[in-house]
Amino acid sequence: MSSASGQHHDADPVVRVEQRWATVSIGIILAMVLMAGFAGIYHELMPQPRVETIDPRTLHLSGEFIESNLGSAVEPGGGVTVRAVGQQYSFSPPCILVPAETPITIRATSADVVHGFIVDGTNVNTMLVPGFVSVITTSFAGPTERHMPCHEYCGVGHEGMWGNVKVIDRAAFMRMAADRRRLSCVD
């Protein structure tokens, strides 16, 4: 009797340590559940305001991304908006023409699957997701040529999905834009 209670007394520190760690583990799990719950509720209550949606099945039929509206356009404020579409396995236009020293807004989307959209050596790096319009702003300091590879695996032809960006002198670009509504290098 007395030896049994003695053994029980000896085990107490072990039990206390185990209980302490069990409490810590449960505490961590509870904290993670609370964080996940908070993140879910927060995102539900605060929809991302800048997400623009679009129907990828009708891109070529009507709206902003019909073929005749793709390419670079001068805006009233002097900036340039580029509209582009990615599809298996090319970009339209395949070569984007923009002026140097000009605020550039790129608006692009996908006609089929997720594609990558990156302009080498710049801050332009996004994905083209069917159903959504990706908007990126940038500018180029001077005339240059850049590669624009698809950097998201999009199917068997992914490796061959490349575009280019050609940056030219602003004055030359504006002369070309004077008699054309949309510009690209292939014009």
Ligand code: CUA
């Ligand atoms: Cu398109 Cu990879």
